[in-house]
Amino acid sequence: MPNDTLKVHRLLAKSKNFFRFFDRRGQENPFLQEAIALSHKIRYNKGLSEAYNELGTAKRNKSQYILAADYHERALRFAEEIRDDRLTAISLNNMGVDYRRRDMLQKAFEVHFRALKTAEKIKDVRNITIAINSIGNIQLSAGKYRDAIEEFTKSLRLEEESNNPLGVAINLGNLGYAYEGLGQLDKAIEYYNRSLAVNQQIDDLKGQAICYNCLGTAYQKKKNYPLAKEYMQKALVINDNDRVKDKIHLAESYLSIGRLLNEENKLEEGRGYIRQSIDLGLHWGFKSILQDAYKALGENFHKAGEYDSSINNTNISLLYKDSLLEEKSTTEFAQMQAMYDVHQKDNQIRLLQQEQDINQLRIRRNLALAIALAGFLFMLIVGGFFYIRHRNLQANRQTLQLELRSLRSQMNPHFIFNSLSSIHRYIWSNNQEEASDYLTKFSKLMRMILDNSQHTFIPLNRELDSLRLYLDLEALRCNNIFDYRIQVAENINDEEVLIPPMIIQPYVENAIWHGLVHRKEKKGRLDINVSLNGKVLEVMVTDNGIGRKMAMEIKEKKDRTHNSMGMKVTEGRIALIRKINNTKDANVEVHDLEDHGGQAAGTQVRIKLPAEFLF
Template sequence: MKNGLFCLLLFCCPTHLLAQPDVKVIRHDSLKRELGRTKSDTLRVLIYEQLMGVSPQRKAVIDYGQQGFNLAKQIHFDRGAIQCGNKLGFMLVELDYYKAIPILMETKQLAEKLEDPQALLTTILYLGYAYNKFDFQKAQYYYTMARQLVEKDHIPESVTPISRILGQFYYNWNVLDSALFYSKKAYQQGQQANISPNVLNKLYDVQFGKIYYKMKQPDLAMRYFRRAIASATGNPNGQVYEGLAMIFRDRQQLDSARYYAKKSLAIQQERNETIYIIQTATLLFELYQASNPAEALKYHLLATATKDSLKTQEKVRQAEKAAYEDREREAATQRRFKAAELDYQNRLKLYALVGLLGIAILVAYFLYRANRQNRKLEAQRLRQLETEFEQKLADTEMMTLRAQMNPHFIFNCLNSIKLYTLQNKADKASEYLTKFARLIRLVLENSRSERVPLQNELEALQLYIELEAMRFKQKVQFMIQVASEIDQQYVQIPPLLLQPYVENAIWHGLMHKAEGGFVQINVCQSTDHLLHVEITDDGVGRERARALKSKSAGMHKSFGMQVTADRIRMINQLHNVQTQAQVVDLVATDGEPLGTKVVLDIPI
């Protein structure tokens, strides 16, 4: 069963096993001398890889591969590690497949890192071959992965005969429909590649004959077996004669069956094909059992002796498998421990974040409480001032109103951060906290000035909308457009003047729609001394918002919009200007509300 796959996979392996013996010895000695002279670790890896191809002994091949693989990993020479790892893994499959699998897994990771499809395909095929020894499901997984990689990267069958490999694999596991499908596919691909019919027959006739025989189609099987004999140069595959012998046995043509079985056995003994020797010797025992007991006994003893040898090998295999499985369980336990440790560290980070959030909330609360007390004291002091201090009174009221905006932002943002934290979304909480910190910084900086650059105001506004969009799971879409002729650093406006209108559009207009909505802010300069701002939303409109009368909306209206109206009044009084705000209901031709537009004309 293994010989077919071994030969096919050898086709995928570089021709390091195919050199003539004398040439290999000469080349081996030359490379050993070069290895002793070179000082470069990279060159040493490449020499180890070449030595694997010319070494006369398998043990030496494995030693060279292990040294090259370890050195390449040590110096981070990924390409060399892949070359040595693939060859080493392939050689180990036949000896210690439980050692081959970890090496091939590591090589696979390196090939994926380098995005080398041919190296990755070779590694995946060797992994399939290794698991084919004991685990059909995992072998099928890797062979299927190899087929998908061939199709994705358009690797030709002449480079990697994946269909032929799959056909042999499924035949070995007695999945005959799949074996026939992939064998036919490989044959057709050979025809499309203009391979001569005689070559294709040599490659596929034996396989087709074996599949059709197992599928209970002896006539088709015999046709392929006879064509395989006719197209063979020298002795054909012993399985051809064994197949013919089984067909004649089924037809009770015993003389022909014995004839072909003996020819098959002779070829298999010459090639030391252990499994096939057992099968053919057992077949000859059955064929002679009735007519010639002495001859039957001879073949029975041959089959028994070969089986004993095979059982010894199988015991060794089972011990290797058990050792490999023990190591796999230990590795899985280590992975679980590491996962538990990582989970513990993540919980610690989350607890730290929650603690910081609690401290931030407490600080915000005391700031708000102190701010409110300060406003009360300031109002009492202002009421005691005389009429001649009206200008100073106006200045103080403006500072109070600006300070009033800070806790408004803080409570909105901290509630969102708290929600993310309670939902264990640490990454979202961290992102939200970063934007929140930048926004608070801008608000605090802008609050110190009566006017701020338009660019600063729009940056704070964008941060606010992004925070609301994250809070409401991207239900809020927005766009800010500024006319190209406006110098945003030069033009200055009162701070935090636009944000309450955008907030009102989101809370009153968009949040009453299940799918959310869109807010657009357009800024242009209608005259040299007048900035024209339009804030448009596609929400439910003011009438619908008033009908809903949500507690949240009412709170936002009283705290945000009223403060903004007071600020505009005080700005106009203090600076003797006419800042105007107008709210327009957008209505469709059929009377359905389309949203709301706020138009602001701000002197500059």
């Protein structure tokens, strides 16, 4: 499918490159036809919209406006089906030009207005400009010159902002037409000159010739015949240039000068220019030029008093007029016949596609049934395997959770024993008031611990509250030989993040009793930092105590047989959490800190746990 759409775009690109080659030979563009056929086959609506737009424009350039409108309407339908606003705006603008060429001004206005609104929605400046310029041309054709000026002024501003000199030249010329229609000839001449300057800047000979003819016509209306002829002669020179391939413009220049000379009563000289226009019309088959030229020649003879020649030439003009009308009717009939043939072919393609779709659906249905049956059998086997495996895993998980609950229950009497020991020391020292204060805080802490111990996980703020209470008790017990700070990262909502209860306390206790109490200089410092890195909760316990090595030496001197129950139980809990969650994120890392001289400067414990959340 992607390769097919790529092929469609390559065919469209070739179609544009070889457009003039096939157009000059009067042949259909095979690349365009192949792009349409392939797009129909793969149902690529974007390709169809672009191709039908190209085909419609090609027909319009041959004055086949009925066919052009039909193709552009198809392009619009496919663009709307895929909701492509850019292609929709392009198609609507193309349809508007088709209708305007057929003098269907109201319908042209409606589709250009739709194009304008669609282009404005997506800020498509190119199509906004085209729509506004086209609406201006409709107003110009309808004789609404002031409305036309308003639209052309908007279009001019957009072309200037887009740095499009050709568009600037066209809009300046259009403004000239509108002011000429209002009879403001000086204003019209001003705009024609500005348009001429831009056309000269971009070396557009066709644009220059149009401007010279417009200037000539404007000066003719002002009765400034010498200047009018001068500009018309300049247009004639350009149109006689080999770079201007369409000789109809040369015939128009001869005819314009002939009419000007008729008006000046320079009849013999005017007759010469008109006959040159007729010669070109006969040679190239320009029937519309021949109609106008014979009419002008008839008027020339009428002014000269040669009435027989005048009647003869007028009759020839009328014959060409009749021929053009008949040709127009024949062309329109041929276009309608071509439309009918194309619609018939489209219906055949649609029926074939429907039949193909039905066959594909049958094949897919049979294949789906076979796959479904095979899949059912496979899922039955796999489901049975995973059911047995899940049942075994559940049993293992329940066993691990029972072990974890057992370890957690061991944690509470261990902590209570240590705390009662502290109360005993306070009472022993005969400090009854502080003992009472200590006992009050201790009872509050006991309630919190008993509440928390009922749960596998508790909110982080409750764990930290109990930890603060514990640290306050230990600070009292140790005569405030250390300060502590608990810091929670800003990206943590401590009411939603969950943590196993009493998981931090043993490491804090260890930092106090094996590190900070043995400091001899300065006050101790204990930092507890909680952070969340992805799905891992990290708790950092940092002290500036004596370090593990010296603590071990002191421990060996005092009591070789004592082991830290709290640390062992907590390590066992973390190991079980790692097993239950099947993760490597649950672990504890201990680092010895050193100062610049390499002396022990404390200990840092990093506790890593899988992040759990309340919601």
